[in-house]
Amino acid sequence: MSGLLALLDDVAGIAKVAAASVDDVAAAAGKAGAKTAGVLIDDAAVTPKYVAGFAPARELPIIWKITRGSLFNKIVILLPLALLLSNFAPWLITPLLMLGGSYLCFEGAEKIFHALFPHGDAYVEADMEDKDPSHLEEQKVAGAIKTDFILSAEIMTIALSTIEASNIYMEAATLAVVGVMITVVVYGTVALIVKMDDVGLFMAQRSRTGVGRGIGRGLVKGMPRLMYVLSVVGTAAMLWVGGSIVIHGLHEMGMHHPYEDIHHLAEIAAHAVPAQAAGAVSWAVTALCDGVLGLLFGFVLIPIATRIAGPVIGAVTGKR
Numbered sequence: 287m288s289g290l291l292a293l294l295d296d297v298a299g300i301a302k303v304a305a306a307s308v309d310d311v312a313a314a315a316g317k318a319g320a321k322t323a324g325v326l327i328d329d330a331a332v333t334p335k336y337v338a339g340f341a342p343a344r345e346l347p348i349i350w351k352i353t354r355g356s357l358f359n360k361i362v363i364l365l366p367l368a369l370l371l372s373n374f375a376p377w378l379i380t381p382l383l384m385l386g387g388s389y390l391c392f393e394g395a396e397k398i399f400h401a402l403f404p405h406g407d408a409y410v411e412a413d414m415e416d417k418d419p420s421h422l423e424e425q426k427v428a429g430a431i432k433t434d435f436i437l438s439a440e441i442m443t444i445a446l447s448t449i450e451a452s453n454i455y456m457e458a459a460t461l462a463v464v465g466v467m468i469t470v471v472v473y474g475t476v477a478l479i480v481k482m483d484d485v486g487l488f489m490a491q492r493s494r495t496g497v498g499r500g501i502g503r504g505l506v507k508g509m510p511r512l513m514y515v516l517s518v519v520g521t522a523a524m525l526w527v528g529g530s531i532v533i534h535g536l537h538e539m540g541m542h543h544p545y546e547d548i549h550h551l552a553e554i555a556a557h558a559v560p561a562q563a564a565g566a567v568s569w570a571v572t573a574l575c576d577g578v579l580g581l582l583f584g585f586v587l588i589p590i591a592t593r594i595a596g597p598v599i600g601a602v603t604g605k606r
Contacts, residue, residue: 387531395584529580
């Protein structure tokens with residue numbers, strides 16, 4: 287009997303330790319999630335443009351495919367990679383993040399370049415002639431997952447940097463919770479955004495009150511404009527986040543310009559406004575400078591990516 291009581295006491299002790307560990311993971315995940323809020327907003331702004339132009343019936347399936355790809359990025363690839371790099375090769379983290387940031391700068395700059403100087407592309411025209419919606423959908427999903435990978439890498443790195451030194455299991459559990467939590471929040475929000483026009487149509491047709499029908503009509507008319515705004519915001523977010531990653535990476539590697547110049551300019555702007563607005567102004571100036579430099583860097587990368595890196599990668603992989 288005494289042996290059974292001792293066993294139960296041990297089980298109770300283990301349960302207390304497990305409960306404390308769960309609390310620690312939840313607290314660390316909450317702290318890490320708060321630190322990644324800026325990139326999370328960027329991720330939510332970037333994604334809706336990938337479902338633009340598709341039939342309403344395909345919007346949620348496309349978002350679900352991107353969500354699965356995002357979870358795979360975070361949990362299967364980035365989580366173990368982040369832990370390995372953090373423990374065995376921390377010096378590699380900054381260059382790899384800068385490589386991802388450079389890709390975001392390139393993609394954002396390329397979209398702006400095409401908007402300013404519209405021109406045909408043989409590969410794009412071939413895709414249009416193919417007229418296969420499933421092929422176009424797979425391309426869009428692949429592009430979204432690729433962009434998500436870069437943003438997810440930034441999110442997981444920021445999250446890892448906020449976790450207090452502990453054992454690798456605690457770090458892995460915290461990163462897993464952060465990855466799943468952020469993915470659900472981002473793509474749940476995206477799903478709500480892209481289906482709001484359907485909600486508006488339902489309200490316009492089925493609402494029993496004039497106010498409800500008016501709100502429904504407003505949603506139907508307003509969602510295309512909102513999607514356009516989100517597309518613009520998403521491109522700006524790519525440039526801001528990409529530029530910020532590259533500039534911060536240069537600072538970490540000992541090249542303190544333009545990081546310190548931007549910081550100094552933001553301080554000047556913050557001191558020129560009332561104290562209540564200082565934080566917002568400082569952030570806005572920093573984001574604007576990061577975005578402009580990200581755009582300029584992206585323009586430099588366009589010929590390098592399209593004339594050198596692209597053909598080389600195509601020759602190696604056999605893909606266009």
